[in-house]
Amino acid sequence: MTLEVLPFAGPLAGQLASRPETGLSLYWLGQAGFLLDSGRHRLLIDPYLSDSLAQKYRDRGPSHERMMPVPIDIDEMPPLDFILCTHHHTDHLDAATLGPLARRFAQLRLVVPRASLELAQDRTGLDPERFIGMDAGETLILDDAIEVQAVRAAHEDLQRDGQGHHLFLGYGLGVNGIRVFHSGDTIPYAGQVEEVRALAADLALLPVNGRSPALAAAGIAGNFTLDEAVELASSCGISAVLAHHYGLFAFNTLAPETIDARVAAMTGPTRLLRAGKGIEYRLAGPSEMTV
Incomplete structure (x- = not known):
């Protein structure tokens, strides 16, 4: 796999009008959100394109005002095929984002943890047939073109619901001969390296905002530190890491300068990048994947 970092000027909506003929284009939407475009399909992972949390916590708890603006208005989003949500927290499964997008695009399907199926339906008001449930250890083929493998995530624990379904997931995606791993929100756990290595990912999308006793005391679960993500x-032989889950909420972030310093100090075969606005990450693989 080759990875190009292509900064662009102007709004994201304009950039999305140009689609890749091969490989995969990837754009950061802030927090843990990404848009992936294979040329044939567009999918989102964990999009948070609203201010719903700022409204929810207006008079209580830490401020959830956005540090970065929404990168694209929902009514400017081009047609979408799938949205994947890793877990039920609102910055990953946001009714104010998912509902309007699903109502705009009748073909859009949403992949969510099976443990969150009922909650996702209630939260968005969408019909059950719009959703696909997954659990760790399962593999799904979307439209005969996109392979999705679900693995466990620990945010900060490996939690299950009453039926034994995992609350927090990561997704390994295979499309156009390229494999991308989005860990969801997670910290290290026993067996994680073996599970992730089996995905054979070319690129990992990993949170780096870390965790602290103070946040835990406030009921706010944490994530990988930057060193843990690297x-x-x-350990899994992944050639590139895109660090994210920073820069949205002031109470739970990591300074961009800290990530940049780690990028500059990196040695070895794994490449570290900081997810940024106004950048297209273009990945090229050996061939289109056959499934």
Whole structure:
């Protein structure tokens, strides 16, 4: 796999009008959100394109005002085929984002943890047939072109519902000969390296905002530290890491300068990048995947 970092000027909506003929284009939407375009399909992972949390916590708890603006208005989003949500927290499964998008695009399907199926339906008001449930250890083929493998995530624990379904997931995606791993929100857990290594990912999308006793005391679960994210990718033989889940909420972030310093100090075969606005990440693989 080759990975090009292509900054662009102007709004994201304009950039999305140009689609890749081969490989995969990837754009950061802020927090843990990404848009992936294979040329044939567009999918989102964990999009948070509203201010619903700022409204929810207006008079209580830490401020959830956005540090970065919404990168694209929902009514400017081009047609979408699938949205994948890793877990039920609102910055990953946001009714104010998912509902309007699903109502705009009748073909759009949403993949969510099976443990969150009922909640997702209630939260968005969408019909059950719009959703696909997954659990860790399962593999799904979307439209005969996109392979999705679900793995466990620990945010900060490996939690299950009453039926034994995992609350927090990561997704390994295979499309156009390229494999991308989105960990969801997670910290290290026993067996994680083996599970992630089996995905044979070319690129890992990993949170780096870390965790702290103060946040835990406030009921706010944490994530990988930057060093832990790099260590996981290195241990799994993943050639590139895109660090994200920073820069949205002031109470739970990591300074961009800290990530940039780590990028500059990196040695070895794993490449570290900081997810950024106004950048297209273009991935090229050996061939289109056959499933």
